[in-house]
Amino acid sequence: MSSQRARRRKAERIRGLMETEGPIINENVSRMNRDRYAAAERFDEYEALRDEARGIKEDAIADLPALLDTLRESVEANGGHLYLADDAADANRYITSVAESENADSLVKSKSMTTEEIEVNEALEGVGVDVWETDLGEFVLQVADESPSHIVGPSLHKSREEIATLFNAVFEPEEPLETADELTEFARDYLGDRIRHADIGMTGANFVLADSGTITLVTNEGNARKSAVTPNTHIAVTGVEKVIPGAAELQPFVDLISKSATGQDISQYVSMLTPPVETPTIDFDRPDDPLGSGDGERDFHLVLIDNGRLDMRDDDQLRETLYCIRCGACANSCANFQHVGGHAFGGDTYTGGIATGWEAGIGGEEAAADFNDLCTGCSRCVNACPVKIDIPWINTVVRDRLNADATPSEFEFLVEGLTPDAEGSVDIQKRFFGNFETLAKVGSATAPLSNWVTSFGPARKAMDRFLGVAPERDLPTFRRETLVDWFESRRPRAPNATAERSVVLYPDVYTNYVLVERGKAAVRTLEALGVHVELASPLESGRAPLSQGMIATATDHAEALTAELDPYLDAGFDVVAIEPSDLAMFRREYEKLVPDEYDRISANSYDVLEYVYGLLENGTSGDALATPTTPVAYHSHCQQRTLGLETYTEAVLDELGFDVETSEVECCGMAGSFGYKSEYYDLSMDVGRELEGAFDDPNRQLVASGTSCTEQLGAVFEDGVVHPVELIAPDGS
Amino acid sequence: MATTDVQTFTTSLADLDVSVSRTDAATAPAAIDEAAVDPAIGAALDIEGISLADTAVETELTPRGLHEAETGVTRADRAVAAYGSLLIRSDDGGTEPLSLYPPNHVAVLRASDVCDDVEASVDRLDEIFGSGGSAVLATGASSTGDMGALVEGVHGPKHVHVVLVEDR
Numbered sequence: 001m002s003s004q005r006a007r008r009r010k011a012e013r014i015r016g017l018m019e020t021e022g023p024i025i026n027e028n029v030s031r032m033n034r035d036r037y038a039a040a041e042r043f044d045e046y047e048a049l050r051d052e053a054r055g056i057k058e059d060a061i062a063d064l065p066a067l068l069d070t071l072r073e074s075v076e077a078n079g080g081h082l083y084l085a086d087d088a089a090d091a092n093r094y095i096t097s098v099a100e101s102e103n104a105d106s107l108v109k110s111k112s113m114t115t116e117e118i119e120v121n122e123a124l125e126g127v128g129v130d131v132w133e134t135d136l137g138e139f140v141l142q143v144a145d146e147s148p149s150h151i152v153g154p155s156l157h158k159s160r161e162e163i164a165t166l167f168n169a170v171f172e173p174e175e176p177l178e179t180a181d182e183l184t185e186f187a188r189d190y191l192g193d194r195i196r197h198a199d200i201g202m203t204g205a206n207f208v209l210a211d212s213g214t215i216t217l218v219t220n221e222g223n224a225r226k227s228a229v230t231p232n233t234h235i236a237v238t239g240v241e242k243v244i245p246g247a248a249e250l251q252p253f254v255d256l257i258s259k260s261a262t263g264q265d266i267s268q269y270v271s272m273l274t275p276p277v278e279t280p281t282i283d284f285d286r287p288d289d290p291l292g293s294g295d296g297e298r299d300f301h302l303v304l305i306d307n308g309r310l311d312m313r314d315d316d317q318l319r320e321t322l323y324c325i326r327c328g329a330c331a332n333s334c335a336n337f338q339h340v341g342g343h344a345f346g347g348d349t350y351t352g353g354i355a356t357g358w359e360a361g362i363g364g365e366e367a368a369a370d371f372n373d374l375c376t377g378c379s380r381c382v383n384a385c386p387v388k389i390d391i392p393w394i395n396t397v398v399r400d401r402l403n404a405d406a407t408p409s410e411f412e413f414l415v416e417g418l419t420p421d422a423e424g425s426v427d428i429q430k431r432f433f434g435n436f437e438t439l440a441k442v443g444s445a446t447a448p449l450s451n452w453v454t455s456f457g458p459a460r461k462a463m464d465r466f467l468g469v470a471p472e473r474d475l476p477t478f479r480r481e482t483l484v485d486w487f488e489s490r491r492p493r494a495p496n497a498t499a500e501r502s503v504v505l506y507p508d509v510y511t512n513y514v515l516v517e518r519g520k521a522a523v524r525t526l527e528a529l530g531v532h533v534e535l536a537s538p539l540e541s542g543r544a545p546l547s548q549g550m551i552a553t554a555t556d557h558a559e560a561l562t563a564e565l566d567p568y569l570d571a572g573f574d575v576v577a578i579e580p581s582d583l584a585m586f587r588r589e590y591e592k593l594v595p596d597e598y599d600r601i602s603a604n605s606y607d608v609l610e611y612v613y614g615l616l617e618n619g620t621s622g623d624a625l626a627t628p629t630t631p632v633a634y635h636s637h638c639q640q641r642t643l644g645l646e647t648y649t650e651a652v653l654d655e656l657g658f659d660v661e662t663s664e665v666e667c668c669g670m671a672g673s674f675g676y677k678s679e680y681y682d683l684s685m686d687v688g689r690e691l692e693g694a695f696d697d698p699n700r701q702l703v704a705s706g707t708s709c710t711e712q713l714g715a716v717f718e719d720g721v722v723h724p725v726e727l728i729a730p731d732g733s
Numbered sequence: 734m735a736t737t738d739v740q741t742f743t744t745s746l747a748d749l750d751v752s753v754s755r756t757d758a759a760t761a762p763a764a765i766d767e768a769a770v771d772p773a774i775g776a777a778l779d780i781e782g783i784s785l786a787d788t789a790v791e792t793e794l795t796p797r798g799l800h801e802a803e804t805g806v807t808r809a810d811r812a813v814a815a816y817g818s819l820l821i822r823s824d825d826g827g828t829e830p831l832s833l834y835p836p837n838h839v840a841v842l843r844a845s846d847v848c849d850d851v852e853a854s855v856d857r858l859d860e861i862f863g864s865g866g867s868a869v870l871a872t873g874a875s876s877t878g879d880m881g882a883l884v885e886g887v888h889g890p891k892h893v894h895v896v897l898v899e900d901r
């Protein structure tokens with residue numbers, strides 16, 4: 001298939017899901033996300049526990065072989081069986097053999113993603129066992145024959161009306177079911193019957209305690225408890241990564257998991273079972289015999305699944321995925337997920353931000369290829385994750401590995417001169433966007449001709465066709481006079497060798513070639529506050545190639561830029577960035593790209609408004625800065641918010657007397673090149689429109705910190721969006 | 734245990750729509766009878782001075798009784814004040830299914846069993862697990878949002894009542 005056709009098809013599929021499942025997914029997921037913020041807010045220990053949880057998982061995965069030995073001893077001492085399965089087939093072989101030896105006809109299951117992963121239902125049905133999902137969401141999917149669209153709420157994409165229609169068609173009740181109460185009652189009775197008469201109960205496990213063999217199940221409905229203790233045989237199926245040492249290590253997770261998942265302080269039921277449980281056996285086929293007098297003994301099998309996980313443990317980049325407690329917060333906080341759900345943003349089993357890591361780990365990178373691009377790297381999930389997994393980085397790594405496998409395009413000549421990534425033949429569209437710096441240089445040098453050419457119909461058609469640049473999206477207007485040109489032309493006027501502070505301003509590619517005004521405003525602002533300003537060479541930070549998964553190219557850029565900044569840092573200069581996505585490189589990704597330089601640059605680099613805030617706090621007078629002329633509507637930048645930097649902008653504007661309204665929208669939906677790509681243009685606009693609600697006052701000046709936000713706000717509203725530094729900069733040239 | 738724990742606990746229960754009666758050992762049987770909807774079944778409470786024999790609660794347990802009961806009466810081993818959670822043991826008296834199957838659950842608990850938070854319950858959990866025991870931290874009624882709106886009373890109870898026995 002031509003890449004243009006593939007892109008069209010993808011766009012079509014995303015549009016379809018946006019229309020059918022989008023609205024209901026959006027409602028459910030956004031609510032869970034809001035509730036998560038509220039639950040974290042209420043809980044003082046939230047941040048400290050995240051660190052603790054992270055530490056526990058790091059240690060547990062490091063010690064996994066020893067923990068598994070301890071666990072085996074505990075489970076066997078309790079009288080249960082532990083089976084370590086290599087892969088799905090191995091696990092299913094064991095599980096079906098247990099079912100056969102029990103002569104089982106029926107099995108009730110409580111929700112477990114791991115059993116979805118191994119497709120145990122099919123295996124059991126293959127040996128004649130009826131399988132019933134007892135979680136109501138899973139039951140809906142079983143009846144509808146659909147796959148889960150969310151790790152926590154598998155049927156979040158289905159509305160009450162759809163479920164009612166489905167149940168009425170399949171079960172033909174005497175009175176049609178309509179309300180949520182009626183549907184719940186029907187499902188409960190129907191499944192209750194199946195639970196009472198099942199031969200085997202199957203559950204997953206959220207956590208497994210090595211020292212006692214206790215398995216923990218976190219649920220709201222109570223079905224896991226019933227499934228585990230009603231039939232005499234209990235099979236728990238889970239991944240090897242779920243093992244932690246003991247009760248003390250369990251506590252942080254009990255406190256964190258539901259807050260992160262659904263915004264509940266705690267789930268209704270945190271079951272901690274050390275099977276075989278003491279509860280007397282319950283034989284509903286002999287209803288009048290005393291409890292416990294029925295047949296046989298309780299039997300317990302713990303099936304721990306490797307299925308690629310132990311290789312992930314050896315993989316320095318994917319290892320973190322194993323810390324995941326499957327709370328789904330990364331999906332809920334993801335702007336794209338909120339609009340398309342897990343049927344677009346997910347693989348065979350796992351959905352949402354971390355799904356890329358899971359699918360790549362258990363199914364190979366190819367399994368993640370289809371949806372990996374939907375991560376824009378906005379990083380909003382980073383603070384949502386209770387175990388502090390760097391989810392965007394995992395997505396980048398998988399993207400990089402997928403790039404290595406891409407086949408060269410016959411249109412290679414179009415991106416001739418744009419560096420290929422060292423790892424292989426990167427997709428032509430990615431190379432185009434990953435080399436924005438080169439384009440900007442050429443574009444600026446040939447402006448205004450370049451602008452005229454790129455706005456010309458046939459050129460846009462060709463860019464769409466060969467490069468996948470959305471024809472609807474306005475392209476950046478390159479400026480003939482760059483920030484560097486301007487700065488050099490005024491150099492004699494630059495103050496003042498006696499300044500107490502010296503700053504090297506980082507002219508990111510956009511500021512230098514496109515949004516030059518914000519660069520000038522930053523220089524004027526800093527100088528007005530008595531700071532000596534020098535301008536670094538306009539080198540790319542590595543953000544653009546990194547977004548395309550071109551890690552080697554990004555590393556080259558990062559090395560070149562840190563080499564450029566080094567002498568300034570040696571001389572005691574502070575580094576100030578105007579573009580938040582570049583500052584986020586210094587503060588986040590440089591840890592991975594240029595580890596030796598990371599500490600110094602992350603500690604000494606600042607967002608321009610953060611820097612202004614620091615100066616004002618330290619007693620510098622803000623009198624020379626501009627005073628408010630209009631109320632403003634401010635959209636901070638996603639990566640900036642992840643770093644907690646938006647508060648500085650708000651504080652500065654506040655102090656200078658601005659009337660500011662800030663949007664709480666997670667991400668504008670643009671996130672770098674994403675909105676330019678023809679396959680994602682519609683989704684990008686759909687996400688962007690959330691800002692409409694936040695900014696409905698036409699009298700407010702629109703203000704955005706990031707380049708992509710500026711472009712997206714421009715597309716949704718009108719042009720004339722400014723950077724906050726342009727608001728406060730004193731007049732001048 | 735400080736009285737603030739108990740206060741926090743009752744506030745948390747109120748937020749969860751869990752009703753409470755505060756009693757002493759002598760009046761506990763009456764409080765249980767009042768809270769329990771018939772037919773009620775229960776397991777020995779193992780709290781000094783309180784016996785289900787003084788109530789209308791049936792203690793001979795059968796699967797049919799479990800299926801048809803309107804109320805299950807059980808002991809709660811501990812409570813977590815911050816969340817209003819009850820720690821329910823799985824014992825050979827059938828406490829686990831009794832607290833789960835009937836639509837109403839009446840949990841009997843001593844004020845001295847109330848802990849501050851989950852962290853403060855870790856020692857007790859360790860003890861329970863260490864001796865091969867099992868337990869559930871149950872918080873409010875069973876619920877689901879899977880059918881398009883929040884519904885209480887799914888596979889577990891729709892209503893929970895706590896009989897809090899003042900013992901300090």
Ligand code: SF4
Nearest residue numbers: 324325327328330385
């Ligand atoms: S990666 Fe983090 S946020 Fe996402 S599901 Fe796993 S634990 Fe939750």
